[in-house]
Amino acid sequence: MNIYDVSKKAGVSIATVSRVLNGNPNVSEKTKDKVLSVMDELGYTPNVFARGLGLNTMHTIGILCSDSSDTFLANAVYYIEQALRKNGYESFLCCTGYELENKKKYLHLLLSKRVDAVILVGSHYLEANKSDNDYILSAAEKVPVMMINGYLNHPNIFCTLCDDYQAVYDAVIRLVSHGKKNFLFLYRSDSSSSRSKIKGFKDGMTAAGLPFSEDTVCLCSNDIIATKDFLLSLYKEGHIFDAILTAEDVLAVGAVKFAGASGIRIPEDLEIVGYNNSLLGICTEPELSTLDNHVETLSITTVNTLMRILKGADVPNKTTISNDFIARGTAY
């Protein structure tokens, strides 16, 4: 028995049920009576939403993030917490790691602490195996679930995404227009975001009329020196490449180190594109050209959307933000 059943039976949206539970005045008396009588009929006890009735709200939001040492995720958390605080909300963050069991455990823990909503930061909360996401759907029956860079089409789940597919696709086309032909794509872990980027890479190559080979997509460790060494070994084996796209700035830094160690000129002989527009990209010589996925905008948009939800507004369940190409020293 959950809010979804109530909405279906009453023939109103989840948002309307939520508005009734939140005591929002923008609901007609008639609709309100209808919803309340359906709840009564179904024996629905809005124990968790009860706090929305002003009985018990802690004004606390739970945040899940897989890895606080990841620059993108750490920055997202930073902007989310700032925005929540500005709106009078406090927050708890749980760093879950990448194991499904721990993600479940922490989400459960947050709900037991009676948070008003949860925010899942990063595409690692979208499992490749669909049924592994069921714990997120269950959470959405209790509180609004916000996802950053993950998308589940389900009531009470609201997603803010950056367009990873298009960003990489466009970068391929851009570098091809400079005459680059032999591409590598480096990524560091499997996630829905990586899968989008790889698809953008593949489709970009095809659209540009270039042959695509699976072995140009390389899984690297999340380490500058290991990435440099990996590229050095490819190079010594005679692999030819004049363009390297990456899923993370840290991998692009490794590519810059590789070029330095091999006497390859950047960007004339090798163009390199990072991802995330992180601080690392300003440290290198030359500085990284990178795809900016607007972590600040993603984070603030998520909080703004959540604030509207908590006030009972109808909001779309998916917002997509486009990426920008930041041209610095490693690619035109």
Place this chain on the structure above:
Amino acid sequence: MNIYDVSKKAGVSIATVSRVLNGNPNVSEKTKDKVLSVMDELGYTPNVFARGLGLNTMHTIGILCSDSSDTFLANAVYYIEQALRKNGYESFLCCTGYELENKKKYLHLLLSKRVDAVILVGSHYLEANKSDNDYILSAAEKVPVMMINGYLNHPNIFCTLCDDYQAVYDAVIRLVSHGKKNFLFLYRSDSSSSRSKIKGFKDGMTAAGLPFSEDTVCLCSNDIIATKDFLLSLYKEGHIFDAILTAEDVLAVGAVKFAGASGIRIPEDLEIVGYNNSLLGICTEPELSTLDNHVETLSITTVNTLMRILKGADVPNKTTISNDFIARGTAY
């Protein structure tokens, strides 16, 4: 009325009282009776410690950190959470920002969620004005308080520190031995850690027989480009310097950028030393020489100490870890 009063009146250590409350078998029946009768006499209700009696423990630790976008703090949080999870503990993190009022609010929030202990990460939890730390002392009456890189001498507060003073002092002596004479010290915010580093800088200069001037200690913004521009303006005004020590790697990166823009040779004409041994230091060209404050060791030591405390062990309330000089490209 608190655990401190009980310990004083019973003539036993806080750890012993804690052992009794934790049901630890390593307490003689006699001592146990004594402690329990003092509690009775004083009317002490161990409501918070009661969870230690196995009644109500959540196996959850609260973590406070001022800023998740700071690389050092983010890494510390990452290692702490990993170590806690290995020990079967979950954790909540609150990013408080730098305002005292918010620090207080979040510490209170964590205690209200009935955590078993709190860990304060980073030297920003030690206010220059002593009485501003009273809220931490109060928390220590309820749960063990662990501090990373902050030191308060108070029962039930346990501190793990890196020796910032000595690290900077030694670095001055080291660079002086290379013939460097005109030093700058760059830092980015006032904290107990910054104050230790600045004192180490000052004392190192004095010990090396060099004149010390207050205006060689420069407060910079936490930004690579701003630091570079600041040094450029000093340089154009005719200031002479051949050694730059910093309180953060990010400032040292700015110094490397400054040297690149000014055609100054590193390390021949200018030696630069970072701080924290962060990922940024591997991105620059040349790579940063830096002072490694062993964030992983600091974090794991803190968790190991906490685990012993929760088992009722007597532990020292201060552990200091020495820093290492990592010699890479910007200083010998």
